[in-house]
Every structure is written in structure tokens, then in C-alpha cells.
Amino acid sequence: MNNKILNQLEFPKIKDWLQSHASNSLGKELANKLSPSMDLDEVVHWQEETDEAVTVLRLKGNVPLGGITDIRPNIKRASIGGILYASELLEISNTLYGGKQFKHFIEQLEDVEIPHLRQYADQIVPLNQLERSIKSCIDDYGNVMDGASSRLRTVRNQIRSYESRIRDQLEQYTKSKSQMLSDAIVTIRNERYVLPVKQEYRSTFGGIVHDQSSSGQTLFIEPQSVVELNNKLQEAKVEEGHEIERILKELSGLVEADATLLRQNVNLLQQVDFIVAKGKLSRQLKAAKPTMNQNGYILMRQARHPLIEDDEVVSNDVEIGQDYTAIVITGPNTGGKTVTLKMVGLCTLMAQSGLQVPAQDGCELAVFDHVFADIGDEQSIEQSLSTFSSHMSNIVNILDEVNSNSLVLFDELGAGTDPQEGAGLAMAILDYVVGRNARIIATTHYPELKAYGFNRDEVINASVEFDVTTLQPTYRLLLGVPGRSNAFDISKRLGLNDSVIEQAKSMVSDDSRSVENMISSLEDSRRKAESRFEEADQLLEDASNLHDSLNREYEQYLNQKQQYREKAKEKASKIVEKAEQDAESILKEIREMKDEAHIKEHRFIDAKKKLTDQKEQLEADTKDNQPKKKAKQTQKLLPGDEVHVLSFNQNGHIVEQVSNKEYEVQLGILKMKVPADQIEFVKREDPLNTKPMTKVKGQHHHVKPELDLRGERYEDAIQRLEKYVDEALLANFHQVSIIHGKGTGVLMKGVQKFADEHPSIKGKRFGHANEGGNGVTILELK
Structure with a gap:
């Protein structure tokens, strides 16, 4: 191909x-x-x-x-x-x-x-061993974990110790000299902890200047008192890098093995x-698996062109390769002939590629050595060939290679030249390809080819139906019926004078009139057959409806039968219970007289047991029909509580109480409202065990993993972003989300530019569909 x-x-x-x-x-x-x-x-x-x-x-x-x-x-x-x-x-x-x-x-x-x-x-x-080795060293975010080796754990503990000591010293400055700072926070520049000092107080702190703000009013200074600690911190980080490299090398060796x-x-x-x-x-x-053969046989019922929308495509039946090897589709342009041609060719290619085809079950397709097609205007400008010459060049190549296991598709065969010569040429080409026993589907609007299939056993005529009433094609393929001219009927519908139409008819040859009359007769026969088919189809539908009705009544009967059975069990249970009470009373009287009657005690026990067994059996039969209980709450639910949602069989967290009977619950990335009777309490977090915190002016506050900048002025938003990133770095976040919205794109570009220039941001990307898409930028922090 x-x-x-x-x-x-x-x-x-x-x-x-x-x-x-x-x-x-x-x-x-x-x-x-x-x-x-x-x-x-x-x-x-x-x-x-x-x-x-x-x-x-x-x-x-x-x-x-x-x-x-x-x-x-x-x-x-x-x-x-x-x-x-x-x-x-x-x-x-x-x-x-x-x-x-x-x-x-x-x-x-x-x-x-x-x-x-x-x-x-x-x-x-x-x-499993390789998977476990990697999972034991690398977390879900692609970071090497502390537990990857004992040496790495030790080094990282040193790093955390140095960082804690440095922060403690720098936070003394934020308390004692907060008026000299642009903001009372500890931040990071060039991987070293620094303070944001106002320009005029530079000499007060001494130490090393690592960076300045975009306005130049703030200097990021590393005070001399923490320089040595920062040096030790950097040495520990270098050692951490060497240990990580050793671990990665070891894991890479396992991959190689x-x-x-x-x-x-x-x-x-x-x-x-x-x-x-x-x-x-x-x-x-909605495709079906085709049965494949090598005999050149194609059978498709209700086949559709796969690339045409469902509400526009028309299904057609196509069969070729058994009683006939060629189909000649005649009729006017825009009737759907080319679509049918392409549909057969495309479905053949799909089937030979292992794809199912859009047709009803039971379809059959052939495996061809070649699929040839001459479709559309393939005019070659470089060679200055006419449309006719271009088509003929393509047809010549087809005739040189065609064999008995070929599918050949000709669209408007013989078009582009004198009608009489074109029709004769078209019939000669068809005779040649039919003689090679290939499978052919050809379209043409030449009237001479309407009778082509009547004296050739290997060829069948076909047409695309045209509705004279609406003056529109229906795109239905009619096998065995050649397309007839609708010019006179259309002209009459459009109001052309009857005398003109009669004169035009008199100028048509007797042979042409005979062919048109024959085609008209075939169409009448087809319509009658279709009418009878519709009647049969209606009878089948009525029978199907009756069958469904009987099924529903039978189901209703079974349900009523089950209800009667339950009532009978309930009634029987009451009868047995009463009989047990009566029997107990009688046994008591007989037991009092047993010495006189010489009756053994164990026989009384056996009789009582039989009555009890009957009652237990009835209770077991009805136990499964009892309604299931709903979840019962043992304590009031609060925001943050971990709960189990029965309807989803999944754990989540309470966001807030919507009403007395409903809560908003976070399940993974989804928030949804859940009835209270579907929620079971699991556990409540220790209020002391909270998210990472940073200190600002002596007070503690949470650092959220996201920052919402929507609706803010550009300058204010960038200033908030700069402060937020510093806090996130101190909180040891690896990744944060910046919500800027889409809008005009100015704020989005500002966030992107800030990320590119910030030394502690190692990467950025837009959010996925479930993260907010292009309205969110995800920042990866060092």
C-alpha cells in the first residue's frame, strides 16, 4: 500500500x-x-x-x-x-x-x-527486588529519602541542626532590630540564610550582601555571626550531594543488571x-469484528464512513465478490457516490490493519494484495497535465499492477473528455479490470453505463437514491438499480411548462426512454418491497412489545409470589411460637404427672427442641431480607476529622458542616457533599501536630502550599509572591501552587518571569487539568 x-x-x-x-x-x-x-x-x-x-x-x-x-x-x-x-x-x-x-x-x-x-x-x-530497592530510596516526588542510607540520614540531620541554629540566631535580629528590616523574616539567597535589611542600615549588620530587591531598597545580608555556620551547612550539603550520587549510582547498577x-x-x-x-x-x-478472507469477498450491513459524524452519516449495505466482482454506481453528482467508494476502501484498510469496522455484526472483509484508487482531481501542475491526463496516467499505473487479489476504486471513470469517448473508454477499462478478476467499485454519471451490468454476469449496477419530492439525495445505496435521470421530474416540480417538458421528452431517443422506463419500474418494485419489509418490521416490533409486556407481568407475578411467601413465613412463625407456648404449658402439666405416667425426662427435652428448631429456621429465612443499618455517629464531627464515606468506601476529611444532615468532605482532589448517615468517624488529628509554621514579628502562622493572586494589582502581586516564596523555602516545601488566573495574561507572565529569575526556584510548569490548567503555575523549589 x-x-x-x-x-x-x-x-x-x-x-x-x-x-x-x-x-x-x-x-x-x-x-x-x-x-x-x-x-x-x-x-x-x-x-x-x-x-x-x-x-x-x-x-x-x-x-x-x-x-x-x-x-x-x-x-x-x-x-x-x-x-x-x-x-x-x-x-x-x-x-x-x-x-x-x-x-x-x-x-x-x-x-x-x-x-x-x-x-x-x-x-x-x-x-520486585528492583522495584523495592528504588521505592525504599526514592519518594513519590522523585527525591532521595533520608532512609536511603544511614550516612545520608546522618548528614541530613546535621543539615537540619545547622539550619535550626542559623534560624535561631537570625530570628534574634528579627526581634531586636525589626525596624531595620524590610520584613521581619529569615530568607534564603544563594543557598545561604540572610535577612532583608533596609538599604540605609547596611553597615549596622556587616557580613556579606548576597542580593537586593528589584527596587534596590532592600539588601539581603548574611550577618557575620552566621557566616561560619552557613559554611558548615554548605559543606554538609556537598557531602549530602556525594552520598545521593553514590546511592543513584548503586540503583543504576541494579537497573543495568x-x-x-x-x-x-x-x-x-x-x-x-x-x-x-x-x-x-x-x-x-460502535464497530464490529470482521471475518477476514482471501477470496475477495466483502459483505457489510449498515456500514458507515468512520470519519463522518453520527448525525450526518447514512448507513449502507455493500456486497461484492461472490455473485459479481464489479459494482458500477451511476447517478447525478453530490449524491454520495464518492463517500460510498471511500467508505469501502477505508474499511478495507482498517480491517487489514487489525481495526474493527463501523458496521453491524457478521460483516466480512477480504485481505487484498493491493488497494488502488483514482479519486478526486490529482492534476499535476509541474507536468502541466490536464485533469483527464492526470487521471489517465494514474489509471495506466493501476492497469499495469492490478491482479485477481486487488481492490480497485474508480471515481467518475472517464470524466474530463468528450462524453461519448469517455463512456467508451470507461467501459473498456472496466472490461479489462473485470477480466483480471479484480474487485471493482466505480462511479460515473455517463448514461451509457446504466445498461453496462445487464449483459455482464460479473457486474452489477447501483445508484444513490434521489428524492424527487424534496429535490435532495438520500445517500442510500441501491444495489441492482442504476441511477436514472431526474431532470424532467425536477423541472416539473420547479414549475417548468408542461409543453416544454413534453417536447423535451420527444427529443429523447427510444433506447433512452426504454432504459428510463426500466429503471422506473425497478424503483417501483423496490419501493413495494421496502413497504412490505416495513410492515413485517412493524409486526416484529409489536410481537417484541407483547413479549416485553408478558415478561413484565411475569416479573410482577414473581415479586408478588415472594411477598406472599414472606407473609406466609411470618404467619407460620407466629403459629409455631404459639404452639411452642401451648406445648410448654402441656409439658409442664405432664412433667408434674410423670411419676404416675412413667415418662422419661429426655423425651420432653427432645419435643421442646424440635419446636425451637422450627422457630429458628423461620427466623434465619427472613433475616437476609432485613434492611441494612446506616452509619451511627458516636461524636460530633469537626473540620479536619478523618472519616470513612460508606457510599464510596473511601476515607477523607471533613471540610465543613453544611447542615444538620450533610457535610462537605474532601476525598482526594475532590470536594463533595455527603449525607451524615453515610459518614463514619475515623480519627481526629492532635491539634499540636499542625502544618509547617514560620515566625513573623513574634507570631506563628501556617504556610499554605498555594498562593492566590487573582484580582490583585501587578506590583502588589509580585511583592506578595516574593514574600510567599521566602516563607515556603523556610517551610521546606518542595512544590507550591501560584493561582493567577488566565485573564489578560499579564499576571501569568509576571509570575513566569519571577520564577525564571529567582535563584531558589529550580523549575516551573502550568497546572494539569485537575490542578487548574493555565490559570495555575506550579513552582518547584530547591
Whole structure:
């Protein structure tokens, strides 16, 4: 299949659509390489894989492939002795976990016939030791943890000790000399702790000036009293860097040792993502799995062009390759002939690529060695060829390569030249291709070809229906009925004088009138058949409605039967209870006379036990029908309490009480209102165990992980941002969110520029869809 044919039939658009359904870059890569195969066994194998994905998606809704990324570059770098970054090792760990999740997911589908997907899952090797080694050293944010080694823990404890001593000394300045400071806070510049000193008090503090504000009114000074401590802090950080590098090198060596199995897992997961993407596309298209053959036979019921919107596309039945090998579609322009032509060609390419086709179940398609098409105006400006010459050059190439296992699509065959010569040429070309036993679908508006299929067994005429009443095409394909001229009918509907129409009819040849009358007769017969089909369809619908009605009545009968059974059980229970009481009374009287009657005690006990067993059995039968209890609260819920939401089977935190019967609860990233009877109290945080705090003018306050700047003036917003970043650095935040909104974009650009120039900000990005999108900038702090 050459690219020209694929482009003419719009196959690249299908590939783009398929890529959008892939979960990661691995699947997108294979989707981009998608091309039809000419091997029947391979196509059948692909179709089976796609159908398995459709089955799993229908049963489970989705396939877990989260966290999987293309780690092949990371594996390659580790294999040649390179040291991977912590984030790259985290990608490897997440991909291993994702592969393990998929493997477990498939293993749970024990009763589902999915041999191909099961084979992929079986070949995935869970490298648990490597995954644990990475997870024990690197957290979910891609940072090396303290517990990665005892030496790293010791060094970081030293760092925290130095930082605490430095802050304590600098906070003495914020208390005693706050009037000399622009703001009574401790901040960081060039990875050293400093104070924001007003310009006029520079000499008072001494030490080293590391930076100044944009206005020049504030100097960031490291007082001489903390220079030595800052030096020790920097030495400890250097040692920390060396230890982190050693840990990363060791982990990279483990990746190198498992490189072969890692590549194997990635390749398997790539195939799985590609197959699942094909399944998702099939579900969106409401497509069906085609039966594939190598006999050139095509059968599609209610087939649709996949690239036309559902509310615009018209379904058609297409069959070729058994009783006839060629379809000649005649009729006026804009009737939908070309769409039908492209639909058959595109569905063939999709099927040979392992994709399901938008048609009813039971469709059948062939695997062709070649799909040829001559569609549209392919005029070559460079060669100064006319439209006719361009088409003929393309047709010449087709005739040179066509064989019995080819599908040939001709659009407006013979157009662009004298009508009589064009019609003759069109029939000669069709005869040649039919003689090669290829499968042909051709469109034309030449009236001479309307009778082409009547004396050729291999050819069938077809047309696209035209509604004379509305003067619009219906786009329905009519096999066996050639398109007839509607000029006289249309002219009459538009008000042309009857005498003019009659004179025009008299000028038409007898042969043409005979053909038109024959076509008209065929259309009448078709309409009668369709009318009878509609009557039969209506009878079937009535029978189906009657069947549904009987089913509903039967269900109602079963429900009433169950209710009667419950009432009977209740009544029987009461009867047994009364009988037990009566029996107890009788047994008591008999026991008093047992010496006279010589009756043994154990027989009394047995009789009583039988009555008790009957009562217990009735109670057990009705126990399952009791309504389930709702959650009961043992104490009042407060904001911040951890709770369990019964309706979602998930833990969250109370945000606020909406009413006496409803609370607002935070579940992950979602906030939702939940009825009080669906909430169970779990625990309440110690009020002393709060978020990180910083000191400002002797008072403590929380540092939130986000800053909202919306609605503020530009200068005020930047000043707040500068102060907030300093506080976040002191709170040891690795990441913060700056909410600036979209608006005119001025504030967004200001935040971006500030992030680029700030020495303690190592990276920035816009928020994801669930983080606020382009209205939020995420800052990564050093």
C-alpha cells in the first residue's frame, strides 16, 4: 500500500484518532506506525487481539495502564554505565508497578476468553527486588529519602541542626532590630540564610550582601555571626550531594543488571497499550469484528464512513465478490457516490490493519494484495497535465499492477473528455479490470453505463437514491438499480411548462426512454418491497412489545409470589411460637404427672427442641431480607476529622458542616457533599501536630502550599509572591501552587518571569487539568 492511496482514503486521520486513545507514548508510537498487512494470518491475529480488548473494556470499562512510561532511554543509559536521575529511577519503578498491576488485572479475569492478552500478561516479569530497592530510596516526588542510607540520614540531620541554629540566631535580629528590616523574616539567597535589611542600615549588620530587591531598597545580608555556620551547612550539603550520587549510582547498577527483562516488559506493555487503544477506538465507532478472507469477498450491513459524524452519516449495505466482482454506481453528482467508494476502501484498510469496522455484526472483509484508487482531481501542475491526463496516467499505473487479489476504486471513470469517448473508454477499462478478476467499485454519471451490468454476469449496477419530492439525495445505496435521470421530474416540480417538458421528452431517443422506463419500474418494485419489509418490521416490533409486556407481568407475578411467601413465613412463625407456648404449658402439666405416667425426662427435652428448631429456621429465612443499618455517629464531627464515606468506601476529611444532615468532605482532589448517615468517624488529628509554621514579628502562622493572586494589582502581586516564596523555602516545601488566573495574561507572565529569575526556584510548569490548567503555575523549589 503506497502512501498516496492511504492519503486519498484518509487513513492517516484514523491513525491520529487511534493515537488519541493510547495511554502513553509507547502505544502512540505503534499507532503512528500502523499500516495494513497483506498476510491473512497476521490480520486475523490482530483482529483477535482487538476483539479481546473490546471484550475486556465492555466487562471492566478500562484496563489499568497508569504510570507506564517509555523507560527505554533510561535503560540504555544505565546499560552503558550512566547514572540515572532520581526521577528517571522513579519512572522505572512506576512502570514496573504498572506492569504488575496489568498482570494482576488479567489474572483476575479467569472466566474470560482472552488468550492473546493473557499471553502478554504471562510474559511480564515482576522485578520486585528492583522495584523495592528504588521505592525504599526514592519518594513519590522523585527525591532521595533520608532512609536511603544511614550516612545520608546522618548528614541530613546535621543539615537540619545547622539550619535550626542559623534560624535561631537570625530570628534574634528579627526581634531586636525589626525596624531595620524590610520584613521581619529569615530568607534564603544563594543557598545561604540572610535577612532583608533596609538599604540605609547596611553597615549596622556587616557580613556579606548576597542580593537586593528589584527596587534596590532592600539588601539581603548574611550577618557575620552566621557566616561560619552557613559554611558548615554548605559543606554538609556537598557531602549530602556525594552520598545521593553514590546511592543513584548503586540503583543504576541494579537497573543495568535487569536491563534485558526491563526491555522485554516495556515491549510487552507497548503492545498491550496499542491493542487497548484499538479496542477503545472500536467502542467509540460502535464497530464490529470482521471475518477476514482471501477470496475477495466483502459483505457489510449498515456500514458507515468512520470519519463522518453520527448525525450526518447514512448507513449502507455493500456486497461484492461472490455473485459479481464489479459494482458500477451511476447517478447525478453530490449524491454520495464518492463517500460510498471511500467508505469501502477505508474499511478495507482498517480491517487489514487489525481495526474493527463501523458496521453491524457478521460483516466480512477480504485481505487484498493491493488497494488502488483514482479519486478526486490529482492534476499535476509541474507536468502541466490536464485533469483527464492526470487521471489517465494514474489509471495506466493501476492497469499495469492490478491482479485477481486487488481492490480497485474508480471515481467518475472517464470524466474530463468528450462524453461519448469517455463512456467508451470507461467501459473498456472496466472490461479489462473485470477480466483480471479484480474487485471493482466505480462511479460515473455517463448514461451509457446504466445498461453496462445487464449483459455482464460479473457486474452489477447501483445508484444513490434521489428524492424527487424534496429535490435532495438520500445517500442510500441501491444495489441492482442504476441511477436514472431526474431532470424532467425536477423541472416539473420547479414549475417548468408542461409543453416544454413534453417536447423535451420527444427529443429523447427510444433506447433512452426504454432504459428510463426500466429503471422506473425497478424503483417501483423496490419501493413495494421496502413497504412490505416495513410492515413485517412493524409486526416484529409489536410481537417484541407483547413479549416485553408478558415478561413484565411475569416479573410482577414473581415479586408478588415472594411477598406472599414472606407473609406466609411470618404467619407460620407466629403459629409455631404459639404452639411452642401451648406445648410448654402441656409439658409442664405432664412433667408434674410423670411419676404416675412413667415418662422419661429426655423425651420432653427432645419435643421442646424440635419446636425451637422450627422457630429458628423461620427466623434465619427472613433475616437476609432485613434492611441494612446506616452509619451511627458516636461524636460530633469537626473540620479536619478523618472519616470513612460508606457510599464510596473511601476515607477523607471533613471540610465543613453544611447542615444538620450533610457535610462537605474532601476525598482526594475532590470536594463533595455527603449525607451524615453515610459518614463514619475515623480519627481526629492532635491539634499540636499542625502544618509547617514560620515566625513573623513574634507570631506563628501556617504556610499554605498555594498562593492566590487573582484580582490583585501587578506590583502588589509580585511583592506578595516574593514574600510567599521566602516563607515556603523556610517551610521546606518542595512544590507550591501560584493561582493567577488566565485573564489578560499579564499576571501569568509576571509570575513566569519571577520564577525564571529567582535563584531558589529550580523549575516551573502550568497546572494539569485537575490542578487548574493555565490559570495555575506550579513552582518547584530547591
